[in-house]
Amino acid sequence: xxxxxxxxxxxxxxxxxxxxxxxxxxxxxxxxxxxxxxxxxxxxxxxxxxxxxxxxxxxxxxxxxxxxxxxxxxxxxxxxxxxxxxxxxxxxxxxxxxxxxxxxxxxxxxxxxxxxxxxxxxxxxxxxxxxxxxxxxxxxxxxxxxxxxxxxxxxxxxxxxxxxxxxxxxxxxxxxxxxxxxxxxxxxxxxxxxxxxxxxxxxxxxxxxxxxxxxxxxxxxxxxxxxxxxxxxxxxxxxxxxxxxxxxxxxxxxxxxxxxxxxxxxxxxxxxxxxxxxxxxxxxxxxxxxxxxxxxxxxxxxxxxxxxxxxxxxxx
Numbered sequence: 350x351x352x353x354x355x356x357x358x359x360x361x362x363x364x365x366x367x368x369x370x371x372x373x374x375x376x377x378x379x380x381x382x383x384x385x386x387x388x389x390x391x392x393x394x395x396x397x398x399x400x401x402x403x404x405x406x407x408x409x410x411x412x413x414x415x416x417x418x419x420x421x422x423x424x425x426x427x428x429x430x431x432x433x434x435x436x437x438x439x440x441x442x443x444x445x446x447x448x449x450x451x452x453x454x455x456x457x458x459x460x461x462x463x464x465x466x467x468x469x470x471x472x473x474x475x476x477x478x479x480x481x482x483x484x485x486x487x488x489x490x491x492x493x494x495x496x497x498x499x500x501x502x503x504x505x506x507x508x509x510x511x512x513x514x515x516x517x518x519x520x521x522x523x524x525x526x527x528x529x530x531x532x533x534x535x536x537x538x539x540x541x542x543x544x545x546x547x548x549x550x551x552x553x554x555x556x557x558x559x560x561x562x563x564x565x566x567x568x569x570x571x572x573x574x575x576x577x578x579x580x581x582x583x584x585x586x587x588x589x590x591x592x593x594x595x596x597x598x599x600x601x602x603x604x605x606x607x608x609x610x611x612x613x614x615x616x617x618x619x620x621x622x623x624x625x626x627x628x629x630x631x632x633x634x635x636x637x638x639x640x641x642x643x644x645x646x647x648x649x650x651x652x653x654x655x656x657x658x659x660x661x662x663x664x665x
Contacts, residue, residue: 371427371429372402372403372404372405372429373396373397373400373402373403373404373405373429373430374404374405374406374407374429374430374431375389375392375393375404375405375406375407375430375431375432375433375596376406376407376408376409376417376420376421376430376431376432376433377389377406377407377408377409377417377433378408378409378410378411378412378413378414378415378416378417378418378432378433378435378438379408379410379414380408380410381408384467384548384550384551384594384630384632385414385433385435385594386406386408387550387630388433388464388465388594388627388632389406389433390406391623391626391627392404392433392464392596392614392617393405393406394617394623395614395616395617395618395620395623396610396613396614396617398617398620399613399616399617400613412451413437413438413442414434414435414437414438415438415442415450415451415452416451417432417433418432418434418438418451418452418454418458418597419451419452420432421458421597421598421599422452422454422457422458422599422600423452423599424599425599426598426599426600426601426602426603427602427606428598428602428603428605428606428607428609428610430598430599431461431596431597431598431610432458432596432597432598433594433595433596434454434458434460434594434595434596434597435592435593435594435595436506436592436593436594436649437505437506438454439454439455439458439597439646439650440646440649440650440652440653441504441505441506441509441650441653441657442454442504443455443650444650444653444654444657445504445657445662445663445664446657446662446663446664447663447664447665448504448664449664454597455646455650456600457599457600458597458598458599458600459597459598459599459600459601459602459607459639460595460597460639460642460643460646461595461596461597461598461602461607461610461611461639461642462595462596462607462610462611462614462615462636462637462638462639462642463593463594463595463635463636463637463641463642463645464593464594464595464596464614464618464634464635464636465593465594465627465632465633465634465635466568466570466591466592466593466632466633466635467548467549467550467591467592467593467594467631467632467633468548468549468566468567468568468570468571468572468575468591468592468631468633469506469510469546469547469548469549469566469567469568469581469590469591469592470546470547470548470549470552470553470556470563470565470566470567470575470631471544471545471546471563471564471565471566471567471581472534472537472544472545472546472547472552472555472556472561472562472563472564473485473537473543473544473545473561473562473564474537474538474539474540474543474560474561474562475538475559475560475561475562476540477540477543477562479543479544479562479564480562480564481564481565481579481584482564482565482579482581482583482584482585483584485543485544485564486518486520486584486585489518489520489521489522490518490519490520493520493521494521494522494523496520496522496523496543496544497522497523497524497525497542497543497544498511498514498522498523498524498525498542498543498544498545498546499525499526499527499533499534499536499537499542499544499545500524500525500526500527500533500545501526501527501528501529501530501533501547502526502527502528502529502665503526503662503663503664503665504657504662504663504664504665505526506547506548506590506592507530507533507545507546507547508524508526508662509653509656509657509660509662510546510567510590511524511544511546512524512656512659512660512662513588513590513656514546514581514585514588515660516656516659516660517585517586517587517588518584518585518588522544525541525542530545530547530548530551530552531551533545533547534547534551534552534555534561537561538555538560538561546567546581546590548592548631549566549572549575549631549632550630550631550632551631553574553630553631556575563575563578564579565578565579565580565581565583565584566578566579566580566581567580567581567588567589567590567591568580568589568590568591569582569589570591570633572628572631572632572633573628574628593635593645594632595637595642596610596614598610607639608638608639611636611638611639614636615636615638618634618636
């Protein structure tokens with residue numbers, strides 16, 4: 350274990366130095382209080398403890414995370430700065446026709462480490478008529494266009510997951526886009542939309558509070574608190590979705606620095622307090638080193654690209 354800490358310190362030493370502007374930083378593309386920010390701060394705290402060096406979290410909001418992504422991609426590749434990269438930024442936006450992106454994350458960012466998996470929950474309003482995914486699919490099949498699904502916007506993971514549900518279940522639903530998962534969830538609670546499939550972290554409090562009904566989880570693993578929840582694939586075979594939050598660096602970042610961040614993250618995720626805080630927010634600690642993380646990104650980018658083309662989805 351001591352060797353791991355020493356290796357991380359040695360690898361990051363050229364980036365750390367003594368200057369304040371060389372302090373290790375995690376850049377989040379979203380505002381404080383959201384899931385991306387939460388993951389960034391928990392990981393920064395854990396890595397800082399393992400390295401004996403404070404890790405700063407910087408929020409650069411806008412353009413669906415791409416202002417932060419561009420800043421890191423164009424910034425120093427000395428290992429001092431990484432980007433908190435999420436599924437949508439790395440695998441969906443680059444495949445979306447009409448999206449104007451400042452960078453291609455596949456070409457200009459290097460996968461460093463995956464930190465946490467986010468189960469997707471299939472939820473409906475607690476006062477709504479549907480108690481299972483099978484009931485909802487049956488209603489959509491019997492009355493095409495009668496069932497609506499909310500999303501965080503056109504081209505979002507929620508939108509694409511709904512499109513995959515339509516395609517794989519052979520149904521036609523109405524897509525209702527919102528400016529984020531929070532307003533989408535509010536309208537599902539109010540009954541103005543029937544369905545939302547989103548990061549469990551977006552809706553866990555409303556599920557616990559009885560405002561939303563959890564119909565299923567969209568991945569096999571799920572989370573301990575909802576271990577008994579049905580799986581989406583039971584009603585729609587083959588349909589699985591999982592979100593994730595990782596760290597990426599600029600393309601020129603050295604293998605030594607990448608491995609140092611990965612190893613420090615692995616050590617941080619062993620802390621039971623950190624693990625519990627992630628789990629309490631619908632996130633499962635899930636360390637994947639650079640090679641496994643890169644393979645995940647490539648695999649899921651191909652999957653979402655196929656979904657986008659099949660459903661003929663374009664950016665607004």
